[in-house]
Amino acid sequence: MGHMEAGCLDAKPSFHQAADGLGANMGNVIEMCGISKAFGSTQANDGVDFACRAGEVLCLLGENGAGKTTLMKILYGMYRPDAGTISLDGERVSIKSPRDAIRRGIQMVHQHFMLVGPLSVTDNVMIGKEVKSHGLYDRKAAAEKVRALSGEYGLKVPPEKLVRELSVGEQQRVEIIKALYQGARVLILDEPTAVLTPQEVEELFDVINRLRESGKSVIMITHKLKETMAISDRVYVMRQGRMVGQRKTGETSIDELSEMMVGHQVARADRVDSEPGEVILRMEHVALKRKDGGEPLRDVTLEVRRGEILGICGVEGNGQMELAGVLTATAPGWRGEIWYKGKPIRHTPTAGLLAGGISCIQADRQRDGIAMSLDVPHNLMMGYQQTGIFRKHGLLVDWKKIQAASAGVMEEYDVRPPEPRRALGEFSGGNQQKFVVGREMMRRPDLMIAAHPTRGVDIQATAFIHGRLLDLKAQGAGVLLITADLDELLQLSDRVAVIYDGRIVGCKKAGEYQLMELGRLMGGGQSDA
């Protein structure tokens, strides 16, 4: 027990000294030693060691289900470890609850924000540690504190505004301010860039740099290698519940990290140039007005051919979602002309479009793509109710067939755990996404609308999904790819159309764009040409 008290990191000096060269636990704010945690039969963490110094930005890298979030939730007191010890500033502690963790200066910004929409920014920051005068909650003084923190770290947010009126990026800033206000020395960010636009990622990284300068420790849970390389000082890599290793960011490469993460090299699916076929979808001057007067689509003219992937590029909220809505007949009332396979589709309902071979991977999968409380077979059937393929005697549902198909999709798309009886809500986001992609691919569509097809999905599954989309193209289907991930867009698309404020402001071959030009067009600027 003796050497455990002194810090387990002494026991394996070679492992950790590689990182700092100073000697094992010098200046470590946090040391976690031999942490194990099982959920049922799944070993989420298995003897994991982890350490973090003051003023250090760490990335905790791993695929979905590698155990990164579990480890951090243990540090944050949301789970109790089955085995292992945690030390803060070299002193053994037991963190029983988030309240405990907060008191000790550990804060976590969750993937799903812990913010109250109808309350103001100030109120949200204050909950649990309200500024008081004369026993009453003093909103004015509180707003001043928020303003001060906001200025100090470059976190721009209006304190008086209601949180529900803020963009996702702004909400994240509120979360960080909240964490700082509650007294964070160690800030854990769970997949912070998953929901951000490229510009917002830049701003977040500026904030993280300022936090580092002020001596705070930042632990970022992520599976994005580029961002890891861009922001971190040191990287921990986890795989299947174990800590695979750690590297100084300056001394490693994306390839090495990727191999550590996955356990073997990952083949990237790249575009194969091919001669596109006939036009399958044509939109001319399509516009959409909302009831509240907003005009998400103003003038969209584009065509998708068989055997090509048309990428739609734009900052989120410039009409991409409505574009998908119009093409799935879920956003009624549009003006203009749309032809699919040469026929106008103004009065075709969603079911007709599905039957005609249009599939859609919805951007907001939990709202539009799946029913969280239903199990896999029920979700699999969605969109197939009108067809005969899952029926017997022409009328009754053939559950055996659906179950077989569910098992098939889960196996092919590696949806884990492979238990079809579970409700979709019990799967992680990445696994939900894989399921949705599998279901939509099963339709063998002629036109696939893929909105953020790899959102929340790990590297291997991303490569797999990319491969499927390219297969679809090779089989002669048209693909409309809507994504906020520029790398993905340029990697897969034959042509790229830029959407800004509901208009297509540019459209040419993917290879003909400069990255800067794309960025400018996305921001409403002019094309080079």
Added chain:
Amino acid sequence: MDTVISILNSTLRLTTPIAYVTLGAVVLEKSGLNALSMEGVMLSGAFGAVLGSWATGSAWFGVLAAMGCAILVSLLRSYLAIAHQANQTVSGVGLNILAGGATAMLVKVIWGMDGRSDQVVALGDWTIPYVADIPVVGKLLGQQNPLVYLLVPIALWMILLLNKTAFGLRVAAAGEHPEVLSSLGLRVSRYRYLSTILSGALSGLGGAYLSIGQLSFFNQDMTSGRGFMALAACVFGGWRVGGALAGSLLFGFANALQLRLQTTVRYTQFVQMIPYVVTLVVLSGFIKRANAAPAAGGKPYQEQE
């Protein structure tokens, strides 16, 4: 002129019980528990008031007993909803039926009568010196039941509590997004139970006004839908104290109008429907509301460890 004053006067009297229960509904709903049980809680309050007054001979003890009874009954329902994640609609409606049956039975057991208690000491009116002498205003505000007067400071206190204190902020968070409180290490159930107690106390006052304020006995099912009107008034008022009071005033006025028209119209049944029609209209959302219901309202919440 006399007609107007008499309608206003009865509006004030009829608003008061609904207003207390509406305040109770606001705080309960804000904390994330739905207020479908207000009818039963109010009825228990009305019964408790008579019981307390009968047992001690003091109307003010009756008021205390009303609050106590209503708190106990509210806690029972909240316990089912919080600790056992009972469906709130079912437990709320169930509680209303239970309260109706239990009070009727207790009346029979205690006073040996069907549906009505003995006469007990009622709350005497307060007369405000000088104000009572002012013409018109004096008739309205000069002499009223103490609970009518008490409504004003209590409502002001509620506004302060919900909008200007840490407690109010946390209650709002419990009703909108309970996970936020959990993630900060605060217990959601604590704020929901405290809201329940407050809501019970307020509804008890409303019930006491019915039985020992306006009358001096308990009558079976004497709340006759006022608990639901309070829920409607709470919705009408956008889950805010001020709005909720305005909503109660609407129902008080509808009731007063109904009483008045009964004497002049032939088909009184239709006139008696007025307050209930107003309830339906308000609850079915014909009136555009600026505020939405608390997002987590009525949903069971499993606290983490």
